[in-house]
Amino acid sequence: MPRCARCGNSFSFGSSQIPPVAPTANGPVSGLIANFDDEGYITEMESIGADLDCAQEAWERPHEYFNVCYECGSNDVIWD
Numbered sequence: 001m002p003r004c005a006r007c008g009n010s011f012s013f014g015s016s017q018i019p020p021v022a023p024t025a026n027g028p029v030s031g032l033i034a035n036f037d038d039e040g041y042i043t044e045m046e047s048i049g050a051d052l053d054c055a056q057e058a059w060e061r062p063h064e065y066f067n068v069c070y071e072c073g074s075n076d077v078i079w080d
Contacts, residue, residue, distance in 0.1 A: 001038070002036060002062070002078070002080075003078050005074070005076040007071050007072040010038075011036060011070075012069075013034060014033045014034075014069075015032040015058060015065040015066055018032040018050045018065075019049060020048065020049060028048065029068050031047065032047050032055065033045070034046075034062065040062075042062055
């Protein structure tokens with residue numbers, strides 16, 4: 001299960017591998033964002049910049065993709 005070492009978030013994360021489509025000051029941290037349940041499984045995923053193959057790969061191997069906290073923007077994500 002992912003957890004942010006900075007703020008403790010364990011719910012929503014983005015991928016630094018997929019940049020946001022239109023970077024803005026208040027925009028999303030990533031073009032691929034996922035929400036996780038208490039056991040570390042993806043419950044929903046939003047792709048705003050990743051193609052279908054990349055999104056499928058991220059779904060199958062989330063620990064390789066989701067490394068940015070959606071709450072605070074930290075890259076200090078720990079996978080348990």
